[in-house]
Amino acid sequence: MHFDLIQSLSLAGDAGTPNDDRAGAGHARAWVIDGATDLGPPGLMGARGGAAWLASAAHTAFTAAGDAPVAAMCETVATRVAEAYEAARTRDPLGRWELPMAAFLAARLAGDRLEAAWLGDCVGLLRSGDRIARLGPARAAKDAEAAQAAGMAEHGLGAVKRSPPILEALRTARSRPGIAVLGIEPEALRRLETAHMPCAPGDELLLMTDGFSALIDAYGAFDAVALMNGLAEQGLAALGVRLRGIEAADAACTRFPRFKVSDDATALWLRIGG
Numbered sequence: 238m239h240f241d242l243i244q245s246l247s248l249a250g251d252a253g254t255p256n257d258d259r260a261g262a263g264h265a266r267a268w269v270i271d272g273a274t275d276l277g278p279p280g281l282m283g284a285r286g287g288a289a290w291l292a293s294a295a296h297t298a299f300t301a302a303g304d305a306p307v308a309a310m311c312e313t314v315a316t317r318v319a320e321a322y323e324a325a326r327t328r329d330p331l332g333r334w335e336l337p338m339a340a341f342l343a344a345r346l347a348g349d350r351l352e353a354a355w356l357g358d359c360v361g362l363l364r365s366g367d368r369i370a371r372l373g374p375a376r377a378a379k380d381a382e383a384a385q386a387a388g389m390a391e392h393g394l395g396a397v398k399r400s401p402p403i404l405e406a407l408r409t410a411r412s413r414p415g416i417a418v419l420g421i422e423p424e425a426l427r428r429l430e431t432a433h434m435p436c437a438p439g440d441e442l443l444l445m446t447d448g449f450s451a452l453i454d455a456y457g458a459f460d461a462v463a464l465m466n467g468l469a470e471q472g473l474a475a476l477g478v479r480l481r482g483i484e485a486a487d488a489a490c491t492r493f494p495r496f497k498v499s500d501d502a503t504a505l506w507l508r509i510g511g
Contacts, residue, residue, distance in 0.1 A: 238346050238438060239264050240507045246473040247503040248481070250448065251397065257288035257339075258446050258503035259296035265346040266310070268299045269359050269503055271446035273338045273418065276408050283327050287337035294321045295339055295419060307345045307352035308431055314343075315423040322421040334408035338420035342373055342444055346509065351436040354429055357418045360450040362461055363434065364441045369461045372432055379447070379454040385410075387494035394490035395498040403496065438511035443468060448500030449480065456483050456493055473504055 242262050249256035257272030272288030282290040298317040302310045322337065330336050340357020353361060353372045358379070361372030385406075392400045399407070417428040443465065452458045458479065459467060467476060484499045 250499040268343040291337035333412040338418040358447040448502035
């Protein structure tokens, strides 16, 4: 079996800021990557921000990775990213918060099964007939993020330039050891999560960074079934308009507490071919 690409979409959260998401699909592999928003100015990786650098490095590594079980593929990607970091960095990081990191979800077809692996908060939905299976973390992870943002609302949410208390809180959280993300420390792969499930020609797979999966996880505009139905009826572009409309109507980030009005939002719609 193989993947057929139906549609792809990638929207920057703000037109004045680089999009730190990446996505790709090949014959039997596909992935989405979400670079963790930089918490300081560029410098560690030269003139380019660490999030965009890491997302691009990981995308290059996934593109070049050979056919292997999904966990082994991710190990190869992590090793190549770490090697690229050592070759490209211009100085020592100011703290752990400055280390480039990213969430990702990768999928691979192996016979009549779909393999998936992820670190962080990217999400996938596999539609097989009337059954929809979720890949990636549970929604509870986004509820915790919203609660953190709500607890800091007095310091101003949604501002392009973050207030010092919010920046310090985010740096502290980013500095915790053991965060389940792709970065320059290959041992993070010990926290890699995987899933294996049957699939068949005609099944459809939607891979999303959390900026797009906010439609189901943060904003509750759809459940998984309604999102896949909306995808078939309207396509990714219309869903992207719906996403940005929800965020524009809550630009103060009060109904849906969050640190940015809009996040980078990326999605791949794939169909499995025989």
